[in-house]
Amino acid sequence: MSEATALLRLQEIDLELMRSKKVAQDLPQRAKVDAARAAVKKVMGELTKILGQRKDIEIELQDLEEDKVYFADKVTEIQKSVSDGTYRDAQNFEAALATLAKRIEKAEFDSNALLGQLETVERAEKNARDLVAKLEAEEKAQSDSFKTDVESIRAHVSELAKEREGVVAQISAQNLATYDAACKRFGGIAVETLVGNRPSVCRVALQPSSYTDIRRSNAEVTTCPYCKRMLVISKEDQS
Missing domain, CATH: 1.10.287.1490 (Helix Hairpins)
Incomplete structure (x- = not known):
């Protein structure tokens, strides 16, 4: 996993x-x-x-x-x-x-x-x-x-x-701390996924430059530039 x-x-x-x-x-x-x-x-x-x-x-x-x-x-x-x-x-x-x-x-x-x-x-x-x-x-x-x-x-x-x-046990201490803080801030909805160019929770379309930067970073987990939740990027989104 x-x-x-x-x-x-x-x-x-x-x-x-x-x-x-x-x-x-x-x-x-x-x-x-x-x-x-x-x-x-x-x-x-x-x-x-x-x-x-x-x-x-x-x-x-x-x-x-x-x-x-x-x-x-x-x-x-x-x-x-x-x-x-x-x-x-x-x-x-x-x-x-x-x-x-x-x-x-x-x-x-x-x-x-x-x-x-x-x-x-x-x-x-x-x-x-x-x-x-x-x-x-x-x-x-x-x-x-x-x-x-x-x-x-x-x-x-x-x-x-x-x-x-x-x-x-499969999550780094840094990401786990970020997750816990986001959970408290957002009432348990701390993580969202990228659907096309829109985060699944806040639904605000990413600017082309932001979307390009995310794709180029090759990161699986980043931060939504709008709602500040943890943003999970699937391999399909990076292809």
Whole structure:
């Protein structure tokens, strides 16, 4: 491989490395993973609130059940005291039972209302958990896909880097330094070829005198008089 050919190949490799880096940075799975994680965090926040609501309802239901048991025990106690003659205020027997019955009825009514609320909350909890599972599955799928693509890009970059070492070894230190400086200046497009009498990048036609001088120099690599990039001259251009 001639030095001129090595320079052109070096530029191809470096441009491909730049493209690979850009592709890795712009992989769509990255944004999808972030979106899924953010969504999971948001749903988990809502789920925490739902669990708090369910706990409050369950505590209220437990309290009501205890009230119903207490009122039922009081009814039994009054009925027993009347039957064995120990209930002192027999005149208020019916009123006491009626009051207890109302309290039991209210506790039952409140329990039914809370059971309806509990059903709604439990349904919301199930939906939230299902959504979290779905989002976590999506996050894993996108994360796995991202890792696969990144590994593929890394393998490609590794091959290019290995080839680059061999190509660089065929370029003189002076030309390599010129190439590196031109890469920084021109964003990676450091080398151009001569197509007829026009450099392939800047496309400004060489003056006849410049073209003649280049042909006579027999150099494979020179500098474009216009854009100052490295200009590769093929043997056909020199014939």
